[in-house]
Amino acid sequence: MPELPEVETIKRTLTPCLREQKIARVEVYHPGVIAAPDPETFSRLLAGRIITGLDRRGKYLLVHLSGEYCLVVHLRMTGRLVFTEGAAPLAPHTHVVFSLAGGPSLRFVDTRRFGRLYLAAKAEVETLPGLRDLGPEPLDPAFDALALAAILAGRRRPIKQVLLDQRLVAGIGNIYADEMLFAAGIDPRRPAASLNHEEVARLRGAMQRVLEQGIANRGTSIRDYVDGSGRQGSNQEHLQVYGRTGRPCPRCGQPLERVRLGGRSTHFCPRCQV
DNA sequence: ATCGTAACCTGTCTGC
């Protein structure tokens, strides 16, 4: 679930809690969530390191560590990364606990266990499977209409599927893809290359507005998402189309529709989105 | 390059 705005919110809420903190020890309760290296090496290499800062790349969270190491986290659907003061009991589905010097801990909780943690040397982070081929950041000032046009050029796949392809643009998931296409008034099924200049410019603006609104609202909490302090976001109260099949379009009143596109539920207004 | 599908998991909701 966590898309760009959620991961960005987690980064912002965790940063003041984790910066300059020392990892005392690491307990792995479910080895399957550690992608690399093997869980024993993972714990051993982390112990004693200082957290120097956090970054986000697409839906990946990067925890920078002393000694030129980096903890890379992808939360996939139901993963949570929560800072906990003191010795609160472990929530169900807690798979990894990073105990910090002085008592608090960072906990990785994931019902479906799709999330993955990597420990890598800083230099090798860019070569990790998902990160290696990651597309540009949509909130980067360099991501202008021209950059988007270059990505869409020649692609016959539906525009929504292009937005969801992490190799083409980083960080967009199913919720925000539907919302930005509604904001831009573009039918999600349109071939990407069929958008004219004006539509590309509109879409680029909608992408940035929708993502920035998601961040301003501290993420969308439909089911599992909470930020680094365990708090829900409020962007679910501002969704225009996602999960609102059959309800009136907020712009024209026409009932919103749902179709399946590339295996994903897709919500849109059949009148406003052309 | 692009497509659909299955796989990875558990929880929740719907309909019978």
Place this chain on the structure above:
DNA sequence: TGCAGACAGGTTACGA
């Protein structure tokens, strides 16, 4: 009430 089946915000691998 019980149970089967569908569905869920993500990614990867596979065959066509």
